[in-house]
Amino acid sequence: MALLxxxxxxxxxxxxxxxxxxxxxxxEGEIVTLIGANGAGKTTTMKAISGLxxxxxGSIEFDGADISKVRADLRVVRGIxxxxxxxxxxxxxxxxxxxxxxxxxxRDRKAIAEDFDRVxxxxxxxxxxATQAGGTLSGGEQQMVAIGRALMAxxxxxxxxxxxxxxxxxxxxxxxxxxTEINKQGTTVLLVxxxxxxxxxxxxxxxxxxTGSVTRASTGKDLLADPAVKEAYLGVA
Amino acid sequence: MSxxxxxxxxxxxxxxxxxxxxxxxxxxxxxxxxxxLMIIPVVVLVYLLPVMNFxxxxxxxxxxxxLALFNAARLGLIALGLNVVLxxxxxxxxxxxxxxxxxxxxxxxxxxxxxxxxDPRYSWVVVVPVAIAITMVSGVVIGTPTLRLRxxxxxxxxxxxxxxVRLLADNLEPLRGNRGxxxxxxxxxxxxxxxxxxxxxxxxxxxxxxxxxIIVILLLIGNLERSRVGRAWVAIREDEDVxxxxxxxxxxxxxWAFVIGAGIGGLSGVLxxxxxxxxxxxRFDVVTSILFVAAVVLGGSGNxxxxxxxxxxxxxxxxxxxxxxxxxxxxxxxxLIVLMIFRPQGLxxxxxxxxxxxxxxxxxxxxxPEPVATESALIDSGKGTNA
Ligand SMILES: Nc1ncnc2c1ncn2[C@@H]1O[C@H](COP(=O)(O)OP(=O)(O)OP(=O)(O)O)[C@@H](O)[C@H]1O
Ligand SMILES: [Mg+2]
Numbered sequence: 001m002a003l004l005x006x007x008x009x010x011x012x013x014x015x016x017x018x019x020x021x022x023x024x025x026x027x028e029g030e031i032v033t034l035i036g037a038n039g040a041g042k043t044t045t046m047k048a049i050s051g052l053x054x055x056x057x058g059s060i061e062f063d064g065a066d067i068s069k070v071r072a073d074l075r076v077v078r079g080i081x082x083x084x085x086x087x088x089x090x091x092x093x094x095x096x097x098x099x100x101x102x103x104x105x106x107r108d109r110k111a112i113a114e115d116f117d118r119v120x121x122x123x124x125x126x127x128x129x130a131t132q133a134g135g136t137l138s139g140g141e142q143q144m145v146a147i148g149r150a151l152m153a154x155x156x157x158x159x160x161x162x163x164x165x166x167x168x169x170x171x172x173x174x175x176x177x178x179x180t181e182i183n184k185q186g187t188t189v190l191l192v193x194x195x196x197x198x199x200x201x202x203x204x205x206x207x208x209x210x211t212g213s214v215t216r217a218s219t220g221k222d223l224l225a226d227p228a229v230k231e232a233y234l235g236v237a
Numbered sequence: 238m239s240x241x242x243x244x245x246x247x248x249x250x251x252x253x254x255x256x257x258x259x260x261x262x263x264x265x266x267x268x269x270x271x272x273x274l275m276i277i278p279v280v281v282l283v284y285l286l287p288v289m290n291f292x293x294x295x296x297x298x299x300x301x302x303x304l305a306l307f308n309a310a311r312l313g314l315i316a317l318g319l320n321v322v323l324x325x326x327x328x329x330x331x332x333x334x335x336x337x338x339x340x341x342x343x344x345x346x347x348x349x350x351x352x353x354x355x356d357p358r359y360s361w362v363v364v365v366p367v368a369i370a371i372t373m374v375s376g377v378v379i380g381t382p383t384l385r386l387r388x389x390x391x392x393x394x395x396x397x398x399x400x401x402v403r404l405l406a407d408n409l410e411p412l413r414g415n416r417g418x419x420x421x422x423x424x425x426x427x428x429x430x431x432x433x434x435x436x437x438x439x440x441x442x443x444x445x446x447x448x449x450x451i452i453v454i455l456l457l458i459g460n461l462e463r464s465r466v467g468r469a470w471v472a473i474r475e476d477e478d479v480x481x482x483x484x485x486x487x488x489x490x491x492x493w494a495f496v497i498g499a500g501i502g503g504l505s506g507v508l509x510x511x512x513x514x515x516x517x518x519x520r521f522d523v524v525t526s527i528l529f530v531a532a533v534v535l536g537g538s539g540n541x542x543x544x545x546x547x548x549x550x551x552x553x554x555x556x557x558x559x560x561x562x563x564x565x566x567x568x569x570x571x572x573l574i575v576l577m578i579f580r581p582q583g584l585x586x587x588x589x590x591x592x593x594x595x596x597x598x599x600x601x602x603x604x605x606p607e608p609v610a611t612e613s614a615l616i617d618s619g620k621g622t623n624a
Contacts, residue, residue, distance in 0.1 A: 050481075051481075052481065074484075076482065076484030077484060081484075082482045084478070088476055090476060091475060101468070101483045104465070104468070104485055105483075153483070
């Protein structure tokens with residue numbers, strides 16, 4: 001049984017049909033990546049999984065249960081947490097307070113303390129900046145907060161929407177290393193990326209999204225080798 | 238070598254905190270005992286204000302000084318309630334006067350001889366909780382459908398609610414429109430000679446009562462702010478969608494903020510009705526609502542002491558300087574514009590302290606009071622762990 005399954009999901013914003021009949025699965029322990037051009041519907045897919053947009057059709061199953069009608073905040077309790085596109089760091093809260101928001105639904109103090117240590121180990125920079133206001137962090141640091149904060153929920157499924165957006169090359173490398181590391185530590189990851197090269201080489205499997213529909217689904221390696229994908233998303237003619 | 242020296246000087250200049258933050262740091266680095274030792278004289282002074290009826294405090298002979306103080310305190314209470322909605326949860330409520338009106342009308346119906354109730358002689362001690370409960374219920378009724386809206390929509394719908402309450406007062410026969418309710422009751426209690434303590438003419442007891450409510454509510458709300466509820470409010474205010482995907486039941490907490498604010502608004506309505514002794518449809522218009530918002534914004538939305546200061550400025554200063562009512566709004570308008578240009582965060586800006594264990598936790602963590610870095614990200618971005 002897969003951890004996450006989308007069955008023929010459609011989402012519309014008013015009359016704009018953003019997703020058409022999308023089906024995808026994420027198995028426990030995998031990194032699955034979703035690539036596609038701007039406006040293809042990647043963020044919408046993430047929002048649908050997190051529960052921020054209602055489905056017009058289809059259903060979402062998580063850990064064997066239909067969560068299509070479950071409220072967004074209760075999906076966090078079930079084990080889905082997202083680092084949203086554009087990071088969504090709370091600007092007036094310190095780094096530490098931002099991370100604390102990640103464990104808002106948790107009460108297991110001891111495990112929370114462990115997770116703080118783990119996040120600070122993954123992102124030593126955040127420890128130095130623990131008392132700095134989120135709004136004054138650099139873009140890369142904010143990205144670290146967003147990922148760290150999502151990890152603080154101790155999710156079973158981590159949703160990352162363009163974690164490398166706007167980052168310097170050596171930072172991108174570092175973020176992808178950390179994603180791989182997080183996955184090795186046992187968290188399943190669904191990753192949306194513009195940086196298809198990196199994403200596909202790190203992911204077990206990938207989906208290509210074009211104007212609201214899945215047009216290709218395969219292993220990361222196969223997609224990397226696919227000439228059409230190469231041409232459209234890897235910048236190789 | 239020399240380059241290093243320059244960087245260091247810049248750094249130490251850059252870390253200079255704004256004044257407000259330095260005051261806060263200083264305050265937070267005091268022990269609990271020291272803080273109380275400083276708070277107590279201030280509280281005593283606040284209680285003594287009505288007997289300090291002399292220059293430069295006095296508003297007489299134009300306005301009764303004690304009533305001026307009561308009115309300022311009452312607006313302070315209102316601002317405190319609206320601050321939960323507007324300052325904490327970030328919900329722009331332009332109809333707050335509606336809750337104030339509901340509180341005033343409940344008091345009138347329960348105590349005035351003009352009431353449609355057969356024996357409207359309820360004790361004030363009963364009136365207060367009933368009025369608060371009814372306003373809170375009206376908060377749920379208004380909040381549940383409207384709080385699914387966001388931003389501008391919410392402002393418009395709440396504006397409508399404020400007007401609705403006023404129109405009901407105009408048109409519902411039992412609410413007596415312009416004729417209103419005479420002899421609205423106040424708190425019980427008589428002096429040794431048998432004359433009642435709470436009367437229309439004497440502002441002192443009303444002021445003391447209101448200040449006491451303010452202190453109790455400050456303590457309650459302070460605790461709430463430091464709890465999970467307070468955190469949820471800040472998260473909602475800063476980014477509602479993200480709050481939701483962090484697991485905050487945003488809708489429920491918005492309704493809570495709305496309802497708590499409503500209850501405080503209702504309480505101040507009861508105080509108002511009791512002191513004036515008369516309630517009709519004239520004092521609950523949109524302009525009054527905007528005045529409430531102005532007190533909060535002017536003082537510093539989100540800062541409890543700030544909004545009290547804002548209320549003082551808006552209510553007491555015009556009395557003190559004998560501003561004709563028709564000029565008051567003009568001057569508020571100008572003052573607000575000037576303030577928004579030079580100090581958009583209000584007189585006392587907000588800085589949310591979210592850590593439940595506050596001060597101590599920060600000190601354990603960093604060994605000094607919490608700095609809010611405004612520029613430090615620029616100063617030493619080079620020295621962090623560059624991976
Ligand atoms: N709130 C909204 N209202 C109306 N249309 C929207 C809304 N959000 C997204 N859309 C539309 O839905 C489509 C999919 O948007 P989405 O944000 O999912 O794209 P994306 O794949 O994440 O793109 P990008 O790579 O640029 O982030 C776009 O055409 C977009 O304009
Ligand atoms: Mg997107």
